[in-house]
Amino acid sequence: MDEFQIYDTLRQGLWIAVVISTPILVVALVAGLIIGLFQALTSIQEMTLTFVPKLGAMLVVFWMTMGFMTETLVSFFKSGLVPLIAGV
Template sequence: MPQEQFFDTMRQGLWIAVTASLPILSVALTAGLVIGLFQALTSIQEATLTFVPKLAAIVAVFWATMGFMTTTLTAFFHGVIVPQIAGG
């Protein structure tokens, strides 16, 4: 495999990883900021207050975007990785 093809495949794989993880990471960041602001304004320092809502938001977004992530990763695998394994 030529070096250019290897780096192009790695670049595409990293972009797919960013694209697939962006919904979950953005919701986790937003939920963390909102909960942190709420804790700072109310002076409530409860550990489960940060963990449970953030986990619930992440699970909900994962469930909602599971089809998109599966389709994106499968298309990348079948379009790029499998032909390289087969020698194409």
């Protein structure tokens, strides 16, 4: 295995990490913006008001996209890493 295969595999793994984490990060961003806007409009400065709804939204999205995440990781492992480890 040469260094180009290592770099290509690392690049693919990092891209898959970005694709997998995107739904959760987008929901956290949107929930944070909405809650921040609500806090600014009502002058409520409660710290748990930002944390708890954002965490709940992230958990819901994680639960909804868990199948996609697992499928993506398993396909990368089977098609990308196992052949490299086996030397095929």
